[in-house]
Amino acid sequence: MAKYDIISIGDTTTDAFIKLHDASVHCDLDNKNCQLCMSFADKVPYESLTVIPAVGNSSNVAVGTARLGLKSAAFTAIGGDYFGTQILDVYRKEKVGHEFVKINKDLPTNYHFVLNFQAERTILIKHQHFSYFEPSRIGDAEWIYFSSMAENTLPFHLKLGKYLKAHPKIKMGFNPGTFQLKLGAAKLRDVYQQTYVFFVNREEAQKILNTKDRDIKVLSTGLHKLGPKIVVITDGPDGAYVSDGQEQYQMPLYPDPKPPLERTGAGDAFSTGFMSALVYGLPITEAMCWGPVNSMSVVQDIGAQRGLLTKPQLLKLLNKAPKNYKPKRI
Numbered sequence: 001m002a003k004y005d006i007i008s009i010g011d012t013t014t015d016a017f018i019k020l021h022d023a024s025v026h027c028d029l030d031n032k033n034c035q036l037c038m039s040f041a042d043k044v045p046y047e048s049l050t051v052i053p054a055v056g057n058s059s060n061v062a063v064g065t066a067r068l069g070l071k072s073a074a075f076t077a078i079g080g081d082y083f084g085t086q087i088l089d090v091y092r093k094e095k096v097g098h099e100f101v102k103i104n105k106d107l108p109t110n111y112h113f114v115l116n117f118q119a120e121r122t123i124l125i126k127h128q129h130f131s132y133f134e135p136s137r138i139g140d141a142e143w144i145y146f147s148s149m150a151e152n153t154l155p156f157h158l159k160l161g162k163y164l165k166a167h168p169k170i171k172m173g174f175n176p177g178t179f180q181l182k183l184g185a186a187k188l189r190d191v192y193q194q195t196y197v198f199f200v201n202r203e204e205a206q207k208i209l210n211t212k213d214r215d216i217k218v219l220s221t222g223l224h225k226l227g228p229k230i231v232v233i234t235d236g237p238d239g240a241y242v243s244d245g246q247e248q249y250q251m252p253l254y255p256d257p258k259p260p261l262e263r264t265g266a267g268d269a270f271s272t273g274f275m276s277a278l279v280y281g282l283p284i285t286e287a288m289c290w291g292p293v294n295s296m297s298v299v300q301d302i303g304a305q306r307g308l309l310t311k312p313q314l315l316k317l318l319n320k321a322p323k324n325y326k327p328k329r330i
Contacts, residue, residue: 004097005070005279007138009160010058010147010177011127012076013110014083017262017302019047020117036115036122052303053083054090056110057147057177057268063094064272064294064308065145070279073097075138077130080105100137104130114264116302121264127151127179135160141170143279145271146191148177154187161190168194173275174228175199175267181207185226193227197278199271201234216241216330220248230284232274232291234267242288242327249327251288254296254317265304269294272308288327293317 020038022045027034038044054063059074066072074096078084080103087109091098113124127150135156138144149156157180164170174195176188185192185208192198205219206212208226213219216233220243223231233241239252273290282290293314298307309317 003071003139004073004141006061006065006143006145006275007073007075007097007100007141008058008062008065008145008147009075009135009138009149010056010145011110011130011149012054012056012059012074012078012087013112013125014051014053014086015055015112015114015123015264015303017048017050017052017114017116017121017264019049020115021045021047023115023117025118036117050302052305053086054094055265055304057175057271058145059087060265060268060304060308061145061147061173061272061275062096063090063305064269065276065279066094066096067308067310068272068276068314069311070276071097073100075100075133075144077102077104077128077132079103079107079109079128079130081108083109083111100133102131102133104128116262116264121262123264125178132156135163138163138170140167143171143173143275145173145175145275147175147268148180151179151182153179154183157183157188157191161188161194164194165190170194171196171278173197173199173271175271176204176208184208195228197230197232197275198223198228199232199234199267199274201236201267205233216250217243217248232271234270240270240288240291241330242284244284248330249285249288250330251292251327252325254292254325255322256296256299258300260299262302263299264302265298265307266295268304269298269308273314285327289318289321289325290314293321 062074270291273294277287
């Protein structure tokens with residue numbers, strides 16, 4: 001048997017959340033292309049600062065799946081500094097395996113700044129050019145989750161795709177990050193073809209397929225052709241759409257008990273719930289219920305991990321859910 005139920009692969013960082021007080025947002029007439037604006041060449045006051053280590057798409061899923069009772073590990077790289085030590089401390093506390101964490105002694109750990117304003121966030125990011133362990137280190141893991149890595153990691157992606165091709169029993173959830181989207185599906189052909197569950201939002205799906213068509217069925221069909229067995233497309237307040245290639249479903253948001261405090265990590269929390277349900281052997285219709293409830297909880301707190309649910313907490317919320325909280329076939 002595999003040592004871990006799921007291994008999450010991707011970069012991790014420390015996030016410094018800065019809650020802005022004096023800023024404004026300017027958008028086009030259709031509320032698109034919004035820009036966060038602050039006074040230039042001035043001292044800009046802020047309300048609060050919260051620093052949270054060991055975050056990032058894959059790291060959030062590693063912590064989230066461990067909270068949901070799975071044997072979870074993180075496959076990532078850190079610097080040989082104080083912030084790297086903090087990340088390892090978080091993994092130990094959250095019972096996340098860390099033998100796949102490579103320490104780059106001469107580099108600083110990734111550190112991002114999250115500017116919070118009106119429940120939305122703008123993130124200043126920088127991914128160090130780390131070296132990582134070889135993808136073959138995952139061995140015969142049954143499930144992996146793969147997300148954002150730095151732009152210098154194309155060789156790692158190619159090795160991972162080749163390894164998965166040679167080990168078809170490994171099921172992978174893939175949520176492409178910024179640089180992976182820039183690389184495009186053609187360069188990551190093997191990664192897409194070996195993906196079991198694919199997570200994107202509607203705009204990302206359009207970008208990958210190079211289309212302006214917003215029709216969910218068209219987008220799902222196009223993504224299936226790239227290889228993924230299950231396609232998950234999130235769409236903000238309209239919830240999420242899931243296709244297994246035969247049936248397609250729409251899932252509403254879990255009703256918020258109060259307005260969101262901060263939306264960082266909502267997508268990762270959805271992926272965490274959805275993936276965990278599948279690892280537990282539940283059908284996709286049940287996985288669709290696990291995702292939004294985890295997202296709802298995360299946005300009630302600062303950062304991408306504080307609100308991640310334990311399995312008893314998640315099941316309790318599902319038992320309290322209204323009758324219309326269920327997937328609808330479309």
